Each structure stands twice: as structure tokens, then as C-alpha cells.
Amino acid sequence: MNRRVFFVAVVVLIVTVAVFVYRSRFRDESLPQGLSVGTSLPSQASSPSMNASSSAGSRDARANSVAGGSERQVVVQGAWGSGPGQFGHRRAAESNPEGPMALSVAPDGSVLIVDQINHRIERFKDGRAVGSMALGGDTVQDLALGPEGRVVVLDRFVDRGVQVYGPDGKLLSDVPLHGKLELGSLTGVFADDQGVYVEREHGQVVRIADANGNRIEGERELSGRPSRDGQLVLSAALLERHSGQLLVRAHDRAKGTQVWERVVQLPTPILHMVMLDSDRLGRIYVAAVTAIEEQTPPYQLSDESLFAVQLGRDGQERGRLKLPPLHGSDESFRPVTIDDAGNLYVMQSSESGLTVVRYAFP
Numbered sequence: 001m002n003r004r005v006f007f008v009a010v011v012v013l014i015v016t017v018a019v020f021v022y023r024s025r026f027r028d029e030s031l032p033q034g035l036s037v038g039t040s041l042p043s044q045a046s047s048p049s050m051n052a053s054s055s056a057g058s059r060d061a062r063a064n065s066v067a068g069g070s071e072r073q074v075v076v077q078g079a080w081g082s083g084p085g086q087f088g089h090r091r092a093a094e095s096n097p098e099g100p101m102a103l104s105v106a107p108d109g110s111v112l113i114v115d116q117i118n119h120r121i122e123r124f125k126d127g128r129a130v131g132s133m134a135l136g137g138d139t140v141q142d143l144a145l146g147p148e149g150r151v152v153v154l155d156r157f158v159d160r161g162v163q164v165y166g167p168d169g170k171l172l173s174d175v176p177l178h179g180k181l182e183l184g185s186l187t188g189v190f191a192d193d194q195g196v197y198v199e200r201e202h203g204q205v206v207r208i209a210d211a212n213g214n215r216i217e218g219e220r221e222l223s224g225r226p227s228r229d230g231q232l233v234l235s236a237a238l239l240e241r242h243s244g245q246l247l248v249r250a251h252d253r254a255k256g257t258q259v260w261e262r263v264v265q266l267p268t269p270i271l272h273m274v275m276l277d278s279d280r281l282g283r284i285y286v287a288a289v290t291a292i293e294e295q296t297p298p299y300q301l302s303d304e305s306l307f308a309v310q311l312g313r314d315g316q317e318r319g320r321l322k323l324p325p326l327h328g329s330d331e332s333f334r335p336v337t338i339d340d341a342g343n344l345y346v347m348q349s350s351e352s353g354l355t356v357v358r359y360a361f362p
Contacts, residue, residue, distance in 0.1 A: 073358045074355060080099075087118070088117025097331070099331075103334065103337055103347050103356060106123075107340055115132075121143065124356075135153065140153045141154055144191040150164055152165075154198065160183060162198065162213075173215075194211060194230075195210050196213060197225075202235075206221050223251050224249065231253060232253055232282070232284075244269055245264070261315070266288060266309075269291065270288045279341060280340040283313065289326060308320065308344050308359075343358050
């Protein structure tokens with residue numbers, strides 16, 4: 001009897017060891033050597049767990065639709081300075097360096113950059129500086145392009161208002177901001193054929209003037225930013241910073257009803273959002289800087305990236321780019337933008353000057 005029990009125990013032990021070895025081998029083969037969580041598996045991999053993990057790995061696959069598969073082109077490059085094609089740069093002892101604040105792209109493909117330290121907006125076309133427009137001071141932070149070539153700028157600190165310039169660079173109107181609008185809470189200026197708008201705390205958008213820049217009575221509020229095709233009103237917010245989730249909403253502009261809302265999942269924690277925009281075809285774009293931050297001093301960052309995601313008119317994801325982070329510590333207001341065709345423009349500063357890179361979504 002004792003021999004029989006001993007024999008059974010030995011058999012059970014052998015079977016247990018065999019199962020353990022098999023499972024260990026199975027686990028090791030499920031990710032090819034050198035890959036880790038967040039890396040997409042090669043298409044030729046013959047892992048037994050490939051089909052079972054395809055759903056769980058879809059987020060990682062999307063995360064690897066990176067800039068390596070997209071078209072990248074430097075469209076603006078200029079040194080620090082005050083000459084044509086150069087950009088002002090200022091260093092203060094107790095604050096971040098200050099350089100160009102914002103950029104926008106005109107329908108003809110020219111790039112406009114707020115060079116506020118040099119009191120101007122510079123225009124570039126085909127990589128060359130082709131003109132500039134004088135500004136009244138060095139505190140302009142944002143710009144928007146209106147109909148018929150008009151340029152709208154936001155100054156929260158000195159002029160404390162929105163100025164509208166004609167295509168010839170002449171000031172057409174100056175809309176003071178007062179009343180219920182707290183200037184420090186304004187996070188952007190926008191313009192279309194229905195008016196000029198300012199945004200409060202990345203949320204409510206207030207129409208302050210008509211399309212010609214004439215101040216209107218009875219400010220009208222929208223639930224978000226007007227889309228470039230005029231059909232939607234868009235808003236976005238951090239849903240869960242540490243899990244990398246953004247919430248994007250679209251409302252019908254005419255009816256005021258919600259059309260859709262989508263959760264955009266990024267693979268790493270979100271440091272901050274840097275863009276919510278749209279193109280002429282009604283596609284929507286959201287971008288954020290992401291990184292993994294150490295939980296102990298000095299709280300160093302790793303895997304820092306700029307993610308840009310393209311959504312269709314129905315809110316479904318159409319593509320994404322994983323790009324290098326926004327280098328430099330210069331203060332900026334709108335470092336990322338979209339042109340009418342849906343190309344992404346990123347403004348990067350360095351020790352020597354400023355570069356604007358254009359990316360195409362795959």
C-alpha cells in the first residue's frame with residue numbers, strides 16, 4: 001500500500017514538473033526576444049498566443065503607427081535673431097526661455113508664426129520667409145486665420161483684447177475683452193466665416209465679434225471649438241491622466257445636440273494636451289505629450305513622446321503618429337497645428353533656433 005502511494009506521488013510530481021516546463025516555454029515564446037509590452041509583434045511571429053492576445057494588443061499596435069511610416073518634411077528653419085526669417089528669443093533668470101508662441105497654416109500652405117519678441121508675425125512659403133506683419137507689442141500669444149486672409153491675434157496682458165488684421169497687415173479692429181471674461185483663463189482664439197471666438201479654460205467658447213472683427217452685443221457661447229468645416233463643435237478633456245485616456249466630444253453646431261463622444265487611449269500617461277483641431281474634410285485631431293514619470297525625486301521622465309490621433313467625422317480613429325517630444329523648455333501657446341488637408345505641423349525650439357516639421361498621417 002505504501003509502495004502504491006509512493007508510486008502515485010512520483011507520477012503526480014512528474015506530471016506537475018512537465019506542466020510547469022510547458023507553461024514556462026509557452027510564456028517565453030508568446031513574446032519574441034527583445035520585445036516588451038508596448039511593442040507590436042512582427043507579423044511573421046508564430047506565437048501560440050498570437051490569436052488569443054490580438055484584442056488586448058490592439059492598443060499597442062495602434063501606438064506603433066509612428067512617424068517612421070509617415071512623410072516628414074522640414075518646412076521652416078530659422079536662427080535666433082531679429083532679421084528676416086529669424087526669431088526672437090529671450091531668457092529670464094526665474095522663468096522658462098521665451099520664443100515664438102504659436103503657428104498656423106494658411107489655405108495656400110504658407111506658415112504663419114507669432115514672433116512676439118520681435119513684434120511681428122512672420123510668413124513662410126516653400127521654406128523661405130516671404131513677409132511679415134507688425135504687431136503692437138511683444139505679448140501676443142495666439143493667432144487664428146479668418147476668411148479673406150484676415151489674421152486674428154490674442155493679447156491677454158497688454159492690449160487685453162483681440163486684434164484683427166487685414167491681408168495687407170493693417171489693423172482692422174481691436175476688440176477689448178472685459179466683463180465676464182477673465183483674461184488669465186483664456187486658452188485660445190478662433191475665427192471662421194461666422195465670427196471671432198475666444199476659449200475659456202479649454203471649455204466654453206465665446207463669440208466676441210463678427211467675421212469682420214466688429215464687436216457684437218450679447219456674447220454667444222458654444223460648447224467647444226468650431227470645426228473647420230462648420231458642422232461640429234469640438235471639445236476634449238483628460239479623462240484619466242495616468243492611464244493615458246482622452247475624451248473627445250462632438251456636437252452638432254446647428255442643433256446643439258451631441259453627435260458622438262470617444263475615448264482616445266494612449267499607451268503611456270499624459271503630461272498635457274497640446275492640440276484639438278480639425279481639417280476642411282471634417283476630420284478631427286487631438287495631440288498630447290506623454291511620458292512615464294518616476295515616482296521618487298528627481299521625478300525623471302522616460303519614453304516621452306508626442307502622440308497625435310486622427311478621428312473621422314464619425315469619431316472613429318483613422319490613424320495616429322508617435323513623434324519625438326516637444327524639445328526645449330520655451331514657453332509656447334500653440335506649438336502644434338493642422339492644415340486644411342490634415343497635415344500636422346510641429347514647432348520645435350533648440351539652442352540655435354526654431355524648426356517647423358510637417359508630418360502626414362499614414
